[in-house]
Amino acid sequence: MKLNYKLQGDGQPIVFLHGVFGSLDNLNMLAKDFVQHHQTVQVDLRNHGNSPWSDKMDYQAMAEDVAELCHDLQLKKLILIGHSMGGKVALQLSQVIPDLIENTVVIDIAPIKYQRSANVIILRVLTYCLANQITDKKQIMDLMRQEGINDAIILFLLKSFKNEHWLFNIQAINEQYGHICDWQTISPWLKPTLFIRGGNSPYITDQAYTAIFEQFPNAKIEVVEGAGHNIHFEKTQQVLQLLHNWLGD
Structure with missing residues (x-):
């Protein structure tokens, strides 16, 4: 690749x-x-x-x-x-x-x-946003905060959110996360x-x-x-x- x-x-x-x-x-x-x-x-x-x-x-x-x-x-x-x-x-x-x-x-x-660690929560929110086509940045931030994700991590994640699109492959990361761990x-x-x-x-x-x-x-x-x-x-x-x-x- x-x-x-x-x-x-x-x-x-x-x-x-x-x-x-x-x-x-x-x-x-x-x-x-x-x-x-x-x-x-x-x-x-x-x-x-x-x-x-x-x-x-x-x-x-x-x-x-x-x-x-x-x-x-x-x-x-x-x-x-x-x-x-x-x-x-x-x-x-x-x-x-x-x-x-x-x-x-x-x-x-x-x-x-x-083990799958705290990233499981992040993946759950990201997968939910992807499945429900949520592309409003404020809504995404609110959902993450509701799940207890701190603002520093949210800002880090949003660096890869450009033009209402995630630059990382949420589906593949979620499905392959066992290999990542x-x-x-x-x-x-x-x-x-x-x-x-x-x-x-x-x-x-x-x-x-x-x-x-x-x-x-x-x-x-x-x-x-x-x-x-x-x-x-x-x-x-x-x-x-x-x-x-x-x-x-």
């Missing part, structure tokens, strides 16, 4: 991979910092942004999409930076294009299987891997450390205190400092 992407700058390439319901702009606050000394590649994963839609959405398929893009752009010595679902795609790429990857950074996700254990990957954990986030727990180090023996885990799941939004400067320290920039 030919993914939509934004390419900027020169130097060692960094590929940025967003989370579910996101788009290539979600990691823009990181990419715009690194574009001074790197070639940055911001990607819309399948069923998101301006990339094609598909009924299939497991990590092997998503990783193969990104691998195809990397081959098309002739990228080498890659640095991968992925948040949440995009972090799992980055980890899966270690099995797909191992010779092209030099370093991987994963923001607030672990190589484990998750899932993870198939991989053989140990020995290259450097940084995991950045939000101190207030439930996504990387102490119990997940075993799975991390079994699959990524040379991993390092950094905790950003006071941050939730969207660490790069909440604590941008701290995340950038961790990235620069890790990458030696």
Whole structure:
């Protein structure tokens, strides 16, 4: 699948991979910092942004999409930076294009299987809006608030609502959400891997450390205190400092 992407700058390439319901702009606050000394590649994963839609959405398929893009752009010595679902795609790429990857950074996700989580509520509202052809932004916001979805998440979701149309594929994400939560254990990957954990986030727990180090023996885990799941939004400067320290920039 030919993914939509934004390419900027020169130097060692960094590929940025967003989370579910996101788009290539979600990691823009990181990419715009690194574009001074790197070639940055911001990607819309399948069923998101301006990339094609598909009924299939497991990590092997998503990783193969990104691998195809990397081959098309002739990228080498890659640095991968992925948040949440995009972090799992980055980890899966270690099995797909191992010779092209030099370093991987994963923001607030672990190589484990998750339960359906709070996104179930979001999917229920989105599916309801889709089925009932609700395209009024205020009505959508009211429905989300009634379900207890906070305003920060609502504003994040609405970034992908353009011209009365959702840029992400609600039906496919809903039907494939079990695959998005899932993870198939991989053989140990020995290259450097940084995991950045939000101190207030439930996504990387102490119990997940075993799975991390079994699959990524040379991993390092950094905790950003006071941050939730969207660490790069909440604590941008701290995340950038961790990235620069890790990458030696």
